[in-house]
Amino acid sequence: MSPSRIAVFVSGTGRHLDNFARLTQAGELDCEIGLVLSNRIGVKALERAARFELETLVLDPERELDEDSFSRRAFEAVETARCQTVLLAGFLRRLALPEHWRGRVLNIHPALLPSFGGKGFYGDRVHAAVLERGCRVSGCTVHYVDEQYDHGPILVQKAVDVRPDDDVHSLAARVFEAELVAYPEALRAHLEK
Numbered sequence: 001m002s003p004s005r006i007a008v009f010v011s012g013t014g015r016h017l018d019n020f021a022r023l024t025q026a027g028e029l030d031c032e033i034g035l036v037l038s039n040r041i042g043v044k045a046l047e048r049a050a051r052f053e054l055e056t057l058v059l060d061p062e063r064e065l066d067e068d069s070f071s072r073r074a075f076e077a078v079e080t081a082r083c084q085t086v087l088l089a090g091f092l093r094r095l096a097l098p099e100h101w102r103g104r105v106l107n108i109h110p111a112l113l114p115s116f117g118g119k120g121f122y123g124d125r126v127h128a129a130v131l132e133r134g135c136r137v138s139g140c141t142v143h144y145v146d147e148q149y150d151h152g153p154i155l156v157q158k159a160v161d162v163r164p165d166d167d168v169h170s171l172a173a174r175v176f177e178a179e180l181v182a183y184p185e186a187l188r189a190h191l192e193k
């Protein structure tokens with residue numbers, strides 16, 4: 001059977017894209033990346049995609065499309081590329097999920113949902129809020145995407161300690177190390193379903 005094809009949606013740095021590209025090329029994940037979709041021009045994620053010779057599409061960088069039209073075009077592109085799964089990896093635009101894509105779009109969030117999720121909780125803001133609240137643990141969550149931010153069924157979570165001398169950057173780095181393990185693990189679990 002030919003390997004499952006995945007699409008990776010990015011907006012920025014693309015460290016997860018890099019990780020998935022390495023793992024798929026090394027044969028450590030039983031899938032191939034059929035499309036990298038970015039909603040921004042000139043981001044590092046696109047450079048990484050080029051380095052791995054992956055098919056890319058930049059969609060609506062000027063933000064001319066509304067949420068529905070953007071989403072329709074994005075999923076049309078995914079279907080044209082014959083991808084069966086979508087991974088949101090640092091993707092910062094809201095999507096209207098087509099009904100038939102429910103259960104096939106995954107996201108990673110840098111906290112233990114349902115805490116510190118939802119609108120406005122992205123990037124360093126998440127870690128700042130965790131530190132501000134005095135949490136002793138944080139972590140990451142991979143979940144299926146539904147129509148609400150950071151809300152769908154959870155696939156994998158990894159906890160990390162919050163240390164007394166942590167700042168946003170040290171905590172973000174520790175959480176990200178856990179993310180690099182959690183996201184491939186979640187994808188494997190999804191593909192084996």
Ligand code: GRF
Nearest residue numbers: 013014015016090108109110
């Ligand atoms: C991670 O913190 C992840 O939890 C969030 O975006 C960040 C990764 O971005 N969703 P990238 O893969 O480096 O672009």
